[in-house]
Amino acid sequence: MTKILVVGVNTRPVVNSFKKMGFEVYSVSYYNPIDNYPDKSEYLVNDMQHGNFYSNYSEDKLLSLASSYEDLVDNYIICSGIFESENSKIPKWDTIGNTPKKINEISNKYNITKTLQNLGYKTPISKKINNKYQLEKFIEEFGEVILKPIYGCGGVGVIYINNKMLNIEFDLLNRLDVKYPLLAQEYINSESYSLSYINSTYLALNKQIISRSDFGNMYVGNITPYNPEFISKGFETQITQFSELIEILDLKGMNGFDFMVKDGQPHIIDLNPRILGTYETLELSCNYNLAKVLLGAECPKMKEVYHKRVLFANEDFVFDKDIFKKFCTNIDDYIKDLPMNGARISKNEPICTLIYPKVDKDLISDVII
Incomplete structure (x- = not known):
């Protein structure tokens, strides 16, 4: 029997998919939901006292737990939260999907943004910022900006700032909890969307549900599939061309592209080269086990929202x-x-x-x- 280790902050959807196929499945994660059904589970959270995620989470601890399975499992599946840091340790795992090295490469937001621009894809206007003086100039130029750590996937560490905030709090830049260099981007006033793929197969366009605060945005869910009113044949052609990036960047398994809309054009905000937050809504929408698709089966069309x-x-x-x-x-x-x-x-x-x-x-x- 093939043995699988699923590693990440939350492994539940993937663990349960592979269990339904009869695999022997192990889980190394931060959270330990009671509806996660691996053959064996190791985790970091205190079951009865969850505490603060950002204070308690440790990628190194997850990888240390995972290392004890090296001689036991045949394949690894990577969920969110690992190999997304500049200092991530990069093991040589046999993965279903992108390798730790590939995930780490894509997680460099500055490099991947430059790569996308060089390939002709639209992104927000972006600049690497090395100090608060460069940041102040960038904010003055664009009025509203988004600040991101150089490394990472998703919305962790993303901050929104505008000129008005600087005028009200003159020392705001001194108090920002950021590490230079960082990536600064123009703010795009748009809803947030994503495209989900497995291998080179386009699965669905999703609307991301974002919780907005004064200093940033946080992903809190999604709608799958989503058919926005602005979709035209020309626009649809552009977003389906994102699939060419799968081959160009040599991506495997599950991948996602986050984008926003500016002047009627999709602008890529982020690449997520691992199991996506849309995994379960996709699976329910097409009424098909996505573990089979990850292993090469054809995915049925999305049906129910x-x-x-x-x-x-x-x-x-x-x-x-x-x-x-x-x-x-x-x-x-x-x-x-x-x-x-x-x-x-x-x-x-x-x-x-x-x-x-x-x-x-x-x-x-x-x-x-």
């Missing part, structure tokens, strides 16, 4: 699954990534995930989102 929302605590509290029942009679069917009953969840930390079909979207109250 699914919504995903990550729920965050607005105060410290003790988790009890029954708290959701007052919002929706069949909500048990939608709750994923469940912590243990009685677990203490800190303010602003994720509680669980809701994944539900469009037909039931009005049954879920915004009060709990």
Whole structure:
């Protein structure tokens, strides 16, 4: 029997997909939801006292746990949270999907942005910033900007700043929690979208659900598939041409392209060269096990629209699954990534995930989102 190790912050969707196919599946992760069903699991979170993710998460600890499986497993599958740092250790794993080295290369936001521009793809106007004086000039030029760490995937460490904020708080640049050099980009006033691929196969366009705050944006879910009104034949041709990047960049397995729209044109914001947050909504939409697609099977077309929302605590509290029942009679069917009953969840930390079909979207109250 083939043995698989799934590694990342949250491994649940992939673990369960491969278990359904009869693989022997191991998991090394940060979170330990009770609806994750590997043959063996090792994790970092304290089951009953979750604490703060950014304080407690350690890529090195995950990789140390994973190293004990080297002589046991046949293949690795990489989820989010590893090999996305300048100082990441890069093991030589036999992966289903991109290798640790490839993920680390793509995670250099500055280099990949320059590569995309050189290949003729549209991106936000971008500049590597080495100090606060260069940053101040960039903000003065564009008015509204996005700051990103040089390394990383997704929205971790992304900050929004505008001229008005600088005028109100004259020493704001001195107090920013950033590390130079960083990547500064013009702000694009657009909804956020993504494209999902497995190997060279285009799966779907998704709308990303973004929680916006004064200093930045955070991914909290998605709608899959999504058909925005602005899609025209010309625009559709442009976004499907993103698939050429799969071959050009020699990407394998699951990959995603985040983009926004400026002047009617898609501008690539990010590349995600590993298992995506859309994995489960894609799987539900096409009613097919994506583990089979990762192993080479053809993926059916997306059909039903699914919504995903990550729920965050607005105060410290003790988790009890029954708290959701007052919002929706069949909500048990939608709750994923469940912590243990009685677990203490800190303010602003994720509680669980809701994944539900469009037909039931009005049954879920915004009060709990």
